[in-house]
Amino acid sequence: MSLSPPRPERPPVEPTAEVPPESLTRPADPIVLSCRALRVWYGTALALRDISIDIPRNQITALIGPSGCGKSTLLRCFNRMNDLINGARMDGEIRFDGQVISGPDIDKVSLRRRIGMVFQKPNPFPKSIYNNVAWGARINGYRGDMDVLVERSLRRAALWDEVKNKLDRSGLDLSGGQQQRLCIARTLAVEPEVILMDEPCSALDPISTARVEDLMDDLKKDYTIVIVTHNMQQARRVSDMTACLMLDDSSTEGHRTGILAEFSPTNLLFTNPKDKRTEAYITGRIG
Amino acid sequence: MSVASRSDFRHGRWHRRWLGPIFGLVCCAATCSGVIVLAILLGSIVAAALSGPPDHPWYAFSAQVSELWGLIRRLAQSTQSSSDPTIAGFKVGIVGSLWLLGLVAVVGIPVGVAAGVYLEEYARPGRIRSFIQTNIANLAGVPSIVYGILGLALFVRAFGMKAVAMGPSLLAGVLTLSLLILPIIVLTTQEALRAVPQSLRQAAIGLGATRWQVVSGHVLPSALPGIMTGTILGLSRAIGETAPLLMVGAAGSLLRLPRGPLDRYTALPVEIYKYARLPNQGFQTVAAGGILILVAMLLTMNAIAIVIRNRYRRYY
Numbered sequence: 001m002s003l004s005p006p007r008p009e010r011p012p013v014e015p016t017a018e019v020p021p022e023s024l025t026r027p028a029d030p031i032v033l034s035c036r037a038l039r040v041w042y043g044t045a046l047a048l049r050d051i052s053i054d055i056p057r058n059q060i061t062a063l064i065g066p067s068g069c070g071k072s073t074l075l076r077c078f079n080r081m082n083d084l085i086n087g088a089r090m091d092g093e094i095r096f097d098g099q100v101i102s103g104p105d106i107d108k109v110s111l112r113r114r115i116g117m118v119f120q121k122p123n124p125f126p127k128s129i130y131n132n133v134a135w136g137a138r139i140n141g142y143r144g145d146m147d148v149l150v151e152r153s154l155r156r157a158a159l160w161d162e163v164k165n166k167l168d169r170s171g172l173d174l175s176g177g178q179q180q181r182l183c184i185a186r187t188l189a190v191e192p193e194v195i196l197m198d199e200p201c202s203a204l205d206p207i208s209t210a211r212v213e214d215l216m217d218d219l220k221k222d223y224t225i226v227i228v229t230h231n232m233q234q235a236r237r238v239s240d241m242t243a244c245l246m247l248d249d250s251s252t253e254g255h256r257t258g259i260l261a262e263f264s265p266t267n268l269l270f271t272n273p274k275d276k277r278t279e280a281y282i283t284g285r286i287g
Numbered sequence: 288m289s290v291a292s293r294s295d296f297r298h299g300r301w302h303r304r305w306l307g308p309i310f311g312l313v314c315c316a317a318t319c320s321g322v323i324v325l326a327i328l329l330g331s332i333v334a335a336a337l338s339g340p341p342d343h344p345w346y347a348f349s350a351q352v353s354e355l356w357g358l359i360r361r362l363a364q365s366t367q368s369s370s371d372p373t374i375a376g377f378k379v380g381i382v383g384s385l386w387l388l389g390l391v392a393v394v395g396i397p398v399g400v401a402a403g404v405y406l407e408e409y410a411r412p413g414r415i416r417s418f419i420q421t422n423i424a425n426l427a428g429v430p431s432i433v434y435g436i437l438g439l440a441l442f443v444r445a446f447g448m449k450a451v452a453m454g455p456s457l458l459a460g461v462l463t464l465s466l467l468i469l470p471i472i473v474l475t476t477q478e479a480l481r482a483v484p485q486s487l488r489q490a491a492i493g494l495g496a497t498r499w500q501v502v503s504g505h506v507l508p509s510a511l512p513g514i515m516t517g518t519i520l521g522l523s524r525a526i527g528e529t530a531p532l533l534m535v536g537a538a539g540s541l542l543r544l545p546r547g548p549l550d551r552y553t554a555l556p557v558e559i560y561k562y563a564r565l566p567n568q569g570f571q572t573v574a575a576g577g578i579l580i581l582v583a584m585l586l587t588m589n590a591i592a593i594v595i596r597n598r599y600r601r602y603y
C-alpha cells in the first residue's frame with residue numbers, strides 16, 4: 001500500500017439534480033436505500049471503504065460493529081448530515097428510491113425531511129412539547145390541522161398519555177426516555193420515509209429502551225428504520241437485517257478504516273455468521 | 288513498554304497538596320485589593336461627612352437628599368452657561384446623548400449582530416475568516432481616541448471630499464461610536480452563538496430545515512439573552528465615551544437641542560469635561576452633578592442587561 005492517502009477520482013456525476021417530492025407514482029421498490037462502493041474521508045483519513053449495502057423497505061436494519069468503525073458515519077451519509085462536517089468527503093453512489101443522492105447538487109434540505117434522524121443523545125428543542133413536534137412540520141409547510149398532527153405523532157411515539165396534560169411545558173422538563181420519544185415524535189411529524197437512529201437507547205434505562213423497541217416494531221409498518229446499536233440483544237430483538245461493520249486490519253495507515261464485514265438477515269447473522277470477524281465480534285471475543 | 292509501578296507515582300505530591308491553596312490565596316488577595324480600595328473610598332466619604340460641622344447631624348440627611356435631587360433636576364432641565372453656575376445645566380447634552388444612544392443602537396446593533404451571525408453560522412472556516420476574526424479581536428482593544436481620529440478623517444472630512452463630508456454633525460458622531468462598539472457587539476454575538484449547543488442545530492437540520500430556518504428558529508432565540516447583554520454593555524460604553532466625540536467635533540457650548548441627524552450636537556460627557564475645566568469654583572458642583580447623571584444612566588443600562596440575562600429562560 002502506498003503511504004499517501006488515495007485521492008479519489010470523483011466519478012462523473014449523473015445529472016440527477018432533484019429528488020422528486022414523493023414516489024407515490026411508482027410501485028414501491030423493495031430496496032429503499034442502496035449504496036455502492038461508498039468511501040468516506042475525514043480530511044485525509046479514510047473512515048469507510050467499499051461499503052455496498054441495500055436497505056430493504058419497511059424493515060428494520062441494524063448496524064453493529066466496534067467503536068470507531070464508521071456506523072454513525074454511514075448513517076450520516078444517508079441523509080447527507082456528513083456534509084456539515086468540515087473536511088468530510090464521500091465518493092461512490094447512494095440511491096434513495098432509485099434516485100442518486102450522493103451527488104453534489106441534490107436538494108439536501110428536502111432529502112432530510114424524507115430521511116429523518118434520531119440522535120444518540122436526546123436533543124429536544126428548548127420549546128414547549130407541542131412546539132417541539134409542530135416546528136418541523138411548520139417549517140416544511142404543513143397545512144393541515146396542527147393539533148391533530150401533534151397528537152397523532154405523540155401517540156405513535158407512545159408518549160401521548162404521559163404528556164397530554166402538559167403540552168405547553170418545556171420539552172427539557174421531561175425525563176431522558178421521554179425526551180427521546182419526543183424526538184422520535186418530532187421526526188414522525190414531518191412524515192419521513194426512512195428513520196435513521198443512532199444508538200437511540202444508549203442513554204435510556206431498560207424500561208424506556210423496551211418502550212422504544214416496541215415503538216420501532218410498530219413503526220416499521222409505515223417506515224423503514226436503520227438503527228445503530230452496540231447492544232447485540234437489541235439488534236437481535238428488533239432488527240430484520242443486520243450489517244456488521246469492522247475495522248480494516250489490512251490498513252497500514254495511521255487511521256482506522258471501517259469496512260462492511262457481513263450483511264445478512266439477523267437470525268442468520270447471529271446463529272450462523274459467515275465471517276470470522278463477525279463471529280468473534282458477536283460472541284464478544286473482540287470489539 | 289513497562290507497566291507503571293507504584294514508585295512512578297511519587298512525584299508531584301508537594302505540588303498537589305500546596306499549589307492549590309497557594310493559588311487560591313493569590314486569587315483571593317487579588318479580589319481583596321479591589322474591595323480594599325473601595326472600602327477606603329467609602330470610608331473617607333463617611334469620615335468627611337461625620338467630621339462636618341455639628342449642626343449637620345444625621346437627621347438632616349433626608350433634607351440633603353432632597354437638596355441633591357433638586358440640584359440634579361435643575362441641572363437636567365437647564366441649558367448651558369459658561370458664566371453663571373447657578374443657571375448652567377446639561378439639558379442639551381442629555382438630549383444629545385439620548386440621540387446618540389438611539390441612533391447608535393439603530394446603526395451599530397444590526398450591523399454588529401449580522402456580522403457575528405455571518406462569521407459564526409455562515410462563513411467557512413479558513414484563512415480569511417481567522418484573519419477577520421483576529422482583526423476584530425484586536426479592534427476591540429484599540430483606544431477610543433483612535434476611533435475619533437478615524438471618524439474625523441472618514442466621516443467629518445471624508446478625506447477632503449466636500450460633497451460627502453458630514454462635518455461635525457450628529458451623524459458623524461453616531462457612525463464613529465458605532466464603529467467603536469462594533470467589535471464588542473460582534474464578539475459577544477459570536478460568543479453567544481457559540482454557546483448554543485451543536486445538537487440543537489443538528490436536530491433542526493435533521494428535520495429538513497434550511498439554514499435560515501435553523502438560525503432564525505433556534506440559534507438566534509437561544510443566543511438572544513447573550514446577544515442583548517453584550518449589546519447593552521456595548522451601548523453603555525458608547526454613551527460614556529468622551530474622547531472620540533471631542534475629535535469628531537461635538538460642540539462644547541451649544542444652547543439648542545439638535546433638530547436632526549445632520550444638526551450640530553453635544554453629549555453629556557463632553558459637557559462634563561467642559562464644565563470641569565472652567566475656573567469658577569461653582570462649576571465643579573455642576574460637573575459633579577453631571578457625573579451623577581451619567582453614572583445613573585450607565586447603571587440603569589447595566590441593570591437592564593442583568594435583568595434580561597436573568598429573566599430570559601432557556602425555554603421560549
Ligand SMILES: Nc1ncnc2c1ncn2[C@@H]1O[C@H](COP(=O)(O)OP(=O)(O)OP(=O)(O)O)[C@@H](O)[C@H]1O
Nearest residue numbers: 042047065066067068069070071072073074085256
Ligand atoms: N467529525 C469528525 N471529524 C474527523 N473524524 C471523524 C469525525 N467523526 C468521526 N470521525 C472518525 O471516523 C471514524 C468513524 O467514526 P464514527 O463516529 O462513524 O464511528 P462509530 O462506528 O459511530 O463509533 P461509535 O460506536 O463509538 O459511535 C472514527 O475513526 C472517527 O475518528
Ligand SMILES: [Mg+2]
Nearest residue numbers: 071072073198
Ligand atoms: Mg457512533
